[in-house]
Amino acid sequence: MKILLIGSGGREHALAWAITASPLCDQLICAPGNAGIAELAECVPVGIENIDGLVKLAVERKVDFVVVGPEGPLVEGVADQLRDKGFKVFGPSQLAAQLEGSKGFTKDICAKYNIPTGAYGKFTALQPALDYLHKQGAPIVVKADGLAAGKGVTVAMNVAEAEAALRACFDGQFGQAGAKVVIEEFLDGEEASFFALCDGTHAVALAAAQDHKRVGDGDTGPNTGGMGSYSPAPVLDETMAARVMREIIHPTLRGMAQEGCKFQGVLFAGLMIGKDGPKLIEYNVRFGDPECQSLMLRLKSDLLTALIASADGALKDFDLRWRDDCAITVVMAANGYPGDYQKNTEIKGLDQAATVPGVTIFHAGTKRGGDGRLLANGGRVLNISALGHDINEARARAYEAINRIDWPEGFCRRDIGWRALAARK
Ligand code: AMP
Ligand code: GLY
Numbered sequence: 001m002k003i004l005l006i007g008s009g010g011r012e013h014a015l016a017w018a019i020t021a022s023p024l025c026d027q028l029i030c031a032p033g034n035a036g037i038a039e040l041a042e043c044v045p046v047g048i049e050n051i052d053g054l055v056k057l058a059v060e061r062k063v064d065f066v067v068v069g070p071e072g073p074l075v076e077g078v079a080d081q082l083r084d085k086g087f088k089v090f091g092p093s094q095l096a097a098q099l100e101g102s103k104g105f106t107k108d109i110c111a112k113y114n115i116p117t118g119a120y121g122k123f124t125a126l127q128p129a130l131d132y133l134h135k136q137g138a139p140i141v142v143k144a145d146g147l148a149a150g151k152g153v154t155v156a157m158n159v160a161e162a163e164a165a166l167r168a169c170f171d172g173q174f175g176q177a178g179a180k181v182v183i184e185e186f187l188d189g190e191e192a193s194f195f196a197l198c199d200g201t202h203a204v205a206l207a208a209a210q211d212h213k214r215v216g217d218g219d220t221g222p223n224t225g226g227m228g229s230y231s232p233a234p235v236l237d238e239t240m241a242a243r244v245m246r247e248i249i250h251p252t253l254r255g256m257a258q259e260g261c262k263f264q265g266v267l268f269a270g271l272m273i274g275k276d277g278p279k280l281i282e283y284n285v286r287f288g289d290p291e292c293q294s295l296m297l298r299l300k301s302d303l304l305t306a307l308i309a310s311a312d313g314a315l316k317d318f319d320l321r322w323r324d325d326c327a328i329t330v331v332m333a334a335n336g337y338p339g340d341y342q343k344n345t346e347i348k349g350l351d352q353a354a355t356v357p358g359v360t361i362f363h364a365g366t367k368r369g370g371d372g373r374l375l376a377n378g379g380r381v382l383n384i385s386a387l388g389h390d391i392n393e394a395r396a397r398a399y400e401a402i403n404r405i406d407w408p409e410g411f412c413r414r415d416i417g418w419r420a421l422a423a424r425k
Pocket of ligand 2: 211
């Protein structure tokens, strides 16, 4: 099969790694890809925001299957446009992608289909939002309705902070994404990411993972796209996973079908596991980054077969096998991230690092210089992923590899996996 993969991050490198390992994959094309993906696939410089260009590429290259990595093109309807042209696609329709594209849409689905989540109000103007806030008090959470590159959520510990967040939304700080606002009950507990492969009707649980969103050790400093991940997540054992499928994933699939927007693709539930069990914080309609990197290391089954079964509506009785091992992913980012950072700094030592047993390196923001040197080309730059018998071994291997990487302009967190380690004690 000839496959087109859309995206350019560490998630897509991990997907490319798993797809090209499948006997079904004859050729992989990636748009736009990165320097790591270029070792596995032909990279074509069409950006993920160029929906017409992506569709044109699929037509010109007569691909057999398209896998969409990031949420942006899904929310813009790339899957529908490709399906209209007769392509088989892994990824939800534009209507179904509203589960990530509109927080208010998701909250309404939860309310209508009895899916456990925090109490909420939806607003399109400041005054009624302020009135609701003053009635509820703090702590409370303010969310821009649309996609805001991970910056649209404020967990406010007091009313003044929440007021400021509301004003920022309605002043247009998040553009259209903030024209509608959701105010949500603050949920207490431990966060975990749960992934389920869906074919519109059936769902197969993937594995659970946890990520570290804050930039600094000890989960301090500003939020990022994710500085590391590990799988499995101790807080989401088999019993809890079964409960999440029963109480959250299956009702969502049934609800989406009833609403006329069947969900096909990977459903990524951001959960808060609290005293009363799991509650939904938010949905994403794609694999998590860097959760995907850890999941792919643990997946024993053929990923491509699973993605095709999802696109074909054939997940009934589908089974996936996983390694019992633990996987960890440590993100290396450019100094300064998530603020301003330098580009085009040289990275050396990856070959040495990759020889540490159990280690696989996935690229995110990298490119090749004209002279073949490997250069940093983004905020999150490398993912050092490792398998081990337990979280301790996986973690030691990842950091051993990092110690061999020569990139003075980059940094990483030194405590990825601390929660899983604490759970073992
Ligand atoms: P998001 O940008 O939607 O991923 O949200 C960022 C983070 O805000 C989440 O990972 C949670 O840590 C936190 N958060 C979002 N909603 C809530 C909530 N209702 N209660 C507590 N924390 C929340
Ligand atoms: N790591 C969180 C995300 O992909 O949204």
